Amino acid sequence: MSRVLTPLVRLPWRSIPLRPFLARRSYSTPSTEQAQEPKTAYPALNGVISKHSYTDYAQEYLGKPAPEGVRLVKARLSVMVDGEIRGFRYMLLRDACKCNLCVDEHSKQRKFRTTDIPPLIVPRDVKWDGKELQIKWSSDIEGWGPDHVSKYNATMLKDQRANPPRSDTGKMRRRLFWDKKTMQEVQHWVSYEDYMNDEKAFIRSMRHLALMGIIFVKDIPDSREMVEKIATRMGPLRNTFYGPTWDVRSVPQAKNVAYTNVSLGFHMDLMYMNEPPGFQLLHCLENSCDGGESLFVDSFRAADLLRWRSPEAFKDLSKLHLSYEYNHKEHVYNNSWPVLEMEDGDLTKQIVHVNYSPPFQAPIISDDHIHKHWSEYRRALAMFASEIERGYNVFQLKLNPGECVIFENRRVLHARNKFNTEQGKRWLAGAYVDEDAVLSTFRTSRNAHAQLWHETRVQRPRNAPKAAAGKQATAKNNETE
Ligand SMILES: [Zn+2]
Secondary structure, rough: OOHHHHHHHHHOOOOOOOOHHHHHHHHOOHHHHHHOOOOOHHHHHHHHHHHHHHOHHHHHHOOOOOOOOEEEHHHHHHHEOOOEEEEEEEEEEEHHHOOOOOEEEOOOOOOOOHOOOOOOEEEEEEOOOOOEEEEEOOOOOOOOOOOOOOOHHHHHHHHHEEEEEEOOOOOOOOOOOOOHHHHHOOOOEEEHHHOOOHHHHHHHHHHHHHHHHHHEEEEEOOOOOHHHHHHOOOOEEOOOOOEEEEEEOOOOOOOOOOEEEOOOEEEEEOOOOOOOOOOEEEEEEEEOEEEOOOEEEEHHHHHHHHHOOHHHHHHHHOEEEEEEEOOOOEEEEEEEEEEEHHHHHHOOEEEEOOOOOOHHOOOOOOHHHHHHOOOHHHHHHHHHHHHHHHOOOEEOOOOOOEEEEEEEEEOEEEHHHHHHOOOOEEEEEEEEEHHHHHHEEEEEEEOOOOHHHHOOOOOOOOOOOOOOOHHHHHOOOOOOO
């Protein structure tokens, strides 16, 4: 609700010169500077709000003026949180109470229904110290006695959702777009031992995964069980008709056949499902064939480049819905997605999803809209396809036995070079973990070590020196094609 109401009350504040003072007073540590400042009486502060707001109901509801930084109007209150005015309807504030009377201590489930709250509920007492808002209610929910106090801290008033999409652990978190050069220099490797047993190393890895959408685990014991262990460190396995884990395996074939295994172009997995898996793991157990390198591209970067180079094509791809299918005797799946999805469908906003998986595309001949606009759509799709495959975007490496890549399936496109099965073997074990589960792990990681989480940054390379010595295991493979 705050998001809806905020603009109504925030706008007048933009022009108020008190703002720097207000912002400063929200800090709790008293500085000498603050101590010397004359204390502004709340009627003056609230008077500023009054000029731009409606009738003050504090006297009516509380029998006295509202505390400093709070203003009560008929159906909602405004409160100054860290220098910003936020507005909340009383009913929704009451609804947000998480005290032990309202929310079960153990299960954390609510003990009332939103519809149990009397529509005319108003406060009878309000306290605000810049950090915590306390409210006692007139005409509370039936059964809630006079002792009931609702408490809201500043964080909750700013955004009380468990994992807000824009936070650095959310769906629309800030990501660091990368190209081949960036990935060659800042790829994140962690040993299996550290990933599994060193909490801080694991948290750093999760932060890199959140930012870059791809990390690598090395020194993994030689066992088919390992991919499940690595995956479940992040969250439960996502089961599909391929099984909870699966194999990409190739054994030597007829000796006169070289490179029978064709390359597999850039794609995302399981786009024919309603909820394609958020994250994918590929653990290399054997890779002694010639070829078979793995290729990765940051589709968000490719889409963003297209946005600047050809806004028309970018727009067309937000309208072009492609279909994907898995159509076999035992399983039949299909789904369609716009190639590019932006926040609120707004072309100037963040990219939320790229949906691109040519090997799994289904016919679209029955779509009249696509027929009608095909020439624009074809041009836009071709521009995007060629952007993805440009050399400067493609990061390539050959996974060695004992190495595992973890990547964001709905952001990082993956592909495989053809390989020679005449000699050698190739065996990767794969698994998926849903986005929800990994976002939860991002959040718990951040909660456990907030400072470490925030300090872990990815430095963009400057003037591109050669890859650091510690990354030689992959760097030597980067230039094979
Ligand atoms: Zn409560």
